[in-house]
Amino acid sequence: MHKLHTPVLALLVAATLAAPAAAAFRVRAEGTIAFNAAANPNPVAGLGFGAGDRFSASWVVDLPAGTPAVAPTPGFLGTQTYYVGSVTKGQATIRSADGRLRLAQLPASFGAVLVGDNLTLTDPTLSFLRVDQVSINDAPRVENGALVPVYAVDGPVPADVYLRQLNFGVARAQPFNNVPTLVTSTARPDFAALLASNGPFLSFTFSRGKPTSAGQLGSLPTSTFSVINPVLTIGTVPEPGTWSMLITGFVLTGLALRRRAATPPRASAA
Numbered sequence: 001m002h003k004l005h006t007p008v009l010a011l012l013v014a015a016t017l018a019a020p021a022a023a024a025f026r027v028r029a030e031g032t033i034a035f036n037a038a039a040n041p042n043p044v045a046g047l048g049f050g051a052g053d054r055f056s057a058s059w060v061v062d063l064p065a066g067t068p069a070v071a072p073t074p075g076f077l078g079t080q081t082y083y084v085g086s087v088t089k090g091q092a093t094i095r096s097a098d099g100r101l102r103l104a105q106l107p108a109s110f111g112a113v114l115v116g117d118n119l120t121l122t123d124p125t126l127s128f129l130r131v132d133q134v135s136i137n138d139a140p141r142v143e144n145g146a147l148v149p150v151y152a153v154d155g156p157v158p159a160d161v162y163l164r165q166l167n168f169g170v171a172r173a174q175p176f177n178n179v180p181t182l183v184t185s186t187a188r189p190d191f192a193a194l195l196a197s198n199g200p201f202l203s204f205t206f207s208r209g210k211p212t213s214a215g216q217l218g219s220l221p222t223s224t225f226s227v228i229n230p231v232l233t234i235g236t237v238p239e240p241g242t243w244s245m246l247i248t249g250f251v252l253t254g255l256a257l258r259r260r261a262a263t264p265p266r267a268s269a270a
Helices: 006-021 191-197 240-262
Strands: 025-035 054-061 067-071 076-084 087-096 099-105 112-121 129-138 141-143 146-148 151-154 161-175 201-208 222-236
Touching: 025 191, 054 201, 076 129, 087 129, 151 161, 161 191, 191 222
Parallel strands: none
Antiparallel strands: 025 054, 025 222, 054 087, 067 076, 076 112, 087 099, 099 151, 112 129, 129 161, 141 146, 161 201, 201 222
């Protein structure tokens, strides 16, 4: 039986122990689609999927890698910050009787995580809730008279259908006189821990058309869907340094085993 040399074994153990410390994490969400027809008076025709179909999605989230962009909150108290570049490798699948619709995050996506602290209307007579929110938030934009999509749409839908909005995360709402406590600032929270300990929400909106201005984005047919009680799977994503340590450990292990195999056995004493 071959035995690993102590330094090599220690390197492998160190690399394994280092993996959970990775800042990035991968989250997968899946569940059944719900659709409220009353809330969608001008729905998109020809989508081919709807309530009762299955939805699954995954993203890699790395909040420390994101660039903070403080966003204005006109008409609201509180603050909100987008961490741009925090979300990568986004993909989703909708399974229906018409086939599979696939979504894939494009380079044009800002890949942002929104952190909102105490988002409340400034006029208390118009609002009864205060909201904290941490969520993946993505939407297309119009530049130079043309739509800039943030997710590619591939499947049995018309060619001019595009993803209008994507929201996935956690929120906490409190009565107006109480401050919510999901977050206490817009500093980078532990998003993975918040997702694991709070019931997440997940919604997505499709539109159809070819908008040439930002104003047209809100006037085209839209259909908003939600996923009821999405089931989450959260796992760490090893940092590059961890992968290097693991690879180095495997190489050294192979060299050690090869050297031992090539060493002739010593003659036993008579």
